[in-house]
Amino acid sequence: MKNKLFVMSAASGAGKTTLKDLVIKDFPDIKYSISATTRAPREGEVNGVHYFFKTKEEFEKLIKEDGLIEWNEVHGNYYGTPKSFVEKTLAEGNRVLFDLDVFGKVNFDKVYPDATGILILPPNEEELEKRLRGRGTDSEEVIQLRLANAKKEMEFAKTKGKYEYVIINDDLQRAANELREILKKKD
Known part of the structure; x- marks a missing residue:
């Protein structure tokens, strides 16, 4: 699975979604993995495009049926990677880019130990806080x-x-170029 599965991890607000959006269009053979979550959709998010939005009961059924590669509870919501999406994408001859939290990555590595890990870090904690506040989507408690x-x-x-x-x-732009160079690697 080397250079077929790429896992990006970052703290919320580090910019991984922005980087992914800038770069993935340059790689038609790389599909972005759509995670399942129990969190409510943000404005503009579409089920099956940004996430597979599930009720807690639906998500727990996926867990029981072994339908997830990895899953975790983050910020009070479940997030996980559906096996069916990954298997179908690989069977079609595509590569997959994942966005997983650092704990999910550890569980993912148990199934796919050859996946390439990419850690995205903010320059510092102050910038991270500024980005989170700049979103304007979260309460002070959530921030x-x-x-x-x-x-x-x-x-x-x-x-x-x-x-x-x-x-x-x-x-x-520099970070996006670094990500492009990593994704260019193929077996």
Whole structure:
């Protein structure tokens, strides 16, 4: 699976979605993995495009039926990677880019140990807080939770994660170019 599966991880607000959106269009053979989640859709998000939005009961059924490669509870919501989407995409001869939190990546690596890990980091905590506040989508309570979780996630990634690449997202174009170079690698 080397260079067929790419897993990007980052704390909320580090810019992984922006990077993905800038870069993935340059790689028609790479499909973005759509995760399942129990969180409510944000404005403009579409079921089956941005996420597979599930009720808690639907998600728990997927867990029981072994329908997820990995799953975790993050910020009070379930997130997971549906097996069927990944298997279908690989069978079609495509590569897959995943957006997983650092804890999900550890579980994902148990199934696909050769997946390429890419850790996206913000330049510093102050910039991360500025980005989270700039979204204008979260309450103060949620922002504080995301900041606290970000510290834990980044520490976990550095000490227990398996990431072949680290991109510091302090300059969007430079970071996007770094990601493009990683995704160009094929077997």
